[in-house]
Amino acid sequence: MILKPHIVALALPSKFAFPHTTKPSLTTCLIPHFSATPLSYGPSLRKGTAPSQPPPNQNDAVLREEAFTRVFLLAALRVPAAECSALEARLRGHLLNWPRVRNIARVPGDDVHPDLAPLLPHPISADQEEDESRLVALQRRIHGKADADGHVLSPVLYRERLARTFNSRGFVKFRHLAKISRPNRNKKRRKKKEEDEGVKRVGENGSAAVEVVEDEDEEEEEGGLRKLLGEEFARSKWRGSTRLLLLDERYASRGVEELPEAIKAVLKEYAEKSTTLTFELVRCKLTLFYNYWQMTEVLEALLPEGMIVPSAFETVGHIAHLNLRDEHLPYKRLIAKVVLDKNKPRIQTVVNKIDSIQNEYRTMQLEVLAGNHSLVTTVVENGIRFQVDLATVYWSSRLGTERQRLLSGFTQNDVVCDVFSGVGPLAIPAARIVKRVFANDLNPYAVEYLERNSVLNKLERKIKVFNMDGRRFIKAMYASDVSQSITQVVMNLPSEAAEFLDAFRGIYKDRPEGGELTLPMIHVYGFSKARDPEFDFHERIRIALLEVAVNVDMRRVRLVAPGKWMLCASFILPKTVAFANTALDA
Ligand SMILES: C[S@@+](CC[C@H](N)C(=O)[O-])C[C@H]1O[C@@H](n2cnc3c(N)ncnc32)[C@H](O)[C@@H]1O
Structure with a gap:
């Protein structure tokens, strides 16, 4: 038999059986942009009432979660x-x-264990005294004084009593009892909050609460139901567990008579079928807390009217990466707090990009605005795990699809050279497919993470890592005996990769031209703001290779800023370039 604290309330005589809260004090204040006429169907921060006056959130003031509590009066069938x-x-x-609100609600004291139901006062019992004595016996059993009544305590009650006699240090004999009996801290905190609020929270993260409101028209309602369901309805009071069925908001202030015929018909049918069935039409308060509202709803209410609400952010592992506009900056910490709250536990840190990427290693200048300050995180892309430190290395999840496209063109006969590999988002998955990967980056931190990620994904034997300038790397590769095996070269440094193509000029100049030599497929990335981005990028490639005609397969990868395209050009290194005598020495 499981006893829960609120069962005691149910064991009280029927008039106390459902401790109704007092009518909600609606000396509430309306939030500034509250409109008296309901806006649309469903909950909104602009509807309902706010239990306390929300102080205006100014600039980077602390976010007050209470300001987002809204109370809605509804009707429910118990x-x-x-x-x-x-x-x-x-x-x-x-x-x-309503979204994220269950229409079956539970209120404090609605549950009674089935084993206890027979012990409750019988609804049609004429003998009130007998009921009272049963009640006393029940209370005693609950409070562990049952021996006096000749009842044997259930093992659960016995253990509960035992547990009460120990303090936190006193569980010497029962080493695990303390651990088992003590609710975890979060649970404790939530419970305390609920106790302070006097409500039982429901929904995800305790986002809502339902309370029954004492109704002045209770008599009248009961009369209405009696009229509807017949005199039999009056015979019984509650016996056992109950639930509230929250009625649509349109019926919030309707009496029984005013309910739609369809509802009345169902109730009538049920009442006729069952002799023990009882209904009650109650008024209730549905309270939606800060946790209930979605990110954009909260931000809309927080930011000045007319300001664009930041609604999207990039995620890198546990980090949310905002790209705030200037107008948002006075509110940056408030925005970050909301982003964090609304995306926990997936997001643990919220950062804002301070400046555009300009440095050599393409790392971002980030400001941590909320959450923990660690910028080291783990990203999973297509089943491969990457550790990255956003403070020291480059990472962009937005290129995931492009990487997949490139990878889909590789085969097990390929040998790949990744000239600007970063922490390995292309090199590592490529190593799963191809024969061998040579990966290089100038940033020593990126190289460190590249090695770490190769090991993490058990691919270290297929990847050889280099830490040098891209131009030197290309020359070194083609000067070594692996040159003939290289079939694919990837150059992802869009701001300047095209200008590194000169490194391919004359790579075979010392070899006999008639012999069998492998000419690699080069995939080079670039940006262009030109009216004809393809033509513009093609131009840059031809200039770097000092070649008049290069047969290039060009595609747009994505628009990185208004009017600025990222492109990928793929082409086989022209023989004339590879055997050219005019190689420019770096
Ligand atoms: C845009 S990131 C791309 C990294 C990686 N391919 C990716 O997709 O995440 C360019 C990388 O090139 C590296 N880099 C910049 N200049 C370089 C150079 N001269 N030689 C080699 N690597 C360089 C940077 O450190 C950075 O990791």
Whole structure:
């Protein structure tokens, strides 16, 4: 038998059986842009009432979660718990249909263990005294004084009593009891908050609470139901667990008579079928807390009217990476806090890009605005894990699709040279497909993470790592005996990779031209703001190779800024370039 604290309330005589809260003090204040006429269907921060005056959130002031609490008055049918699912199915269309709010609600004291039900006062018992004595016996059992009544304590009650006699240090004999009995800190904190609020929170993260509000028209309602369901309805009071079926917001202030015929018909049918079935039409308060509202709803309410709400951000592992406009900067910490709150636990850190990427290693200048300050994170892309430190290396999840496209063109016979490999988002998955990968980056931190990631993904034997300038790397590769094996070269440094292509001029100048030599497929990335980006990028490639005609397969990768395209050009290194005598020495 499981006893829960609020069962005591249910064990009280029927008039106390459902400790109704007092009518909500609606000396509430309306938030500034509250409109008296409901806006649209569904909950909104601009509807309902706010229980306390929310102080204006100014600039980077601390976010006050209480300011986002909204109370909605609704009507509900209190029904026996056992019947509730069936009734829900029958009444669908008339029940509350708000996102993330269950239309079956539970309120404090709604549950009673089935074993206890027979012990509760019988609804039609004429003998009030007998009921009272049963009640006393029940209370005693709950509070562990049952021996006096001749009842043997259940093992659960016995253990509970035992647990109460120990303090936190006193569990010497029962080493694990403390651990088992003590709720975890978060649970404790949440419970305390609920106790302070006097409500039982429901929903994800305790985002909502339902309270029954004492209704002045209770008598009248009961009379209405009696009229509707017949005199039998009056015979019984609650016996056992109950649930509330929240009715659609349109019926919030309706009496029984005013409910739609469809609802009345279902209730009538059920009442006729069952002799123990009881219904009650109650008024209730649905409170939606800060946790309920979605990121954009909160931000919309926080930011000055007319300001564009930042709604998207890039994620890198546990880090949310914002790109705030100047107008958002006075509110940056508030925005970051909301982003963090609304995306936990996936997001643990919120950062804002301070400046555009300008440095040699393409790392971003980031300011941590909320959450923990670690910029070391793990990203999973297509089943491969990458460790990155955003403070010291480059990473962009936006290129994931492009990487997949490139990888899909590789085969097991390929040998890949990744000239600007970063921490290995292309080199590592490529190593799964191809024969061998030579990966290089100038940034020593990127190289360190590249090696770490190769090991993490058990591919270190297929990847050889270099830490040198890209031009030197190309020359070194083609001066070595692996040159003939290289079939694919990837150059992803869009701001200047094209200008590194000169390194290919004359790579075979010392070899006999008639012999069998491998000419690699080069994939080079670039940006262009020109009206004809393809033509512009092609021009740059031809200039770097000092070649008049290069047969290039060009494609647009993505628009990185208004009017600025990132492109990828793929072409086989022209023989004339490879055997040219005019190689420029770096
Ligand atoms: C745009 S990132 C691309 C990294 C990686 N391919 C990716 O997709 O995440 C360019 C990389 O080139 C490296 N880099 C910059 N200049 C370089 C150079 N001269 N030689 C070699 N690597 C360089 C940077 O450190 C950076 O990791």
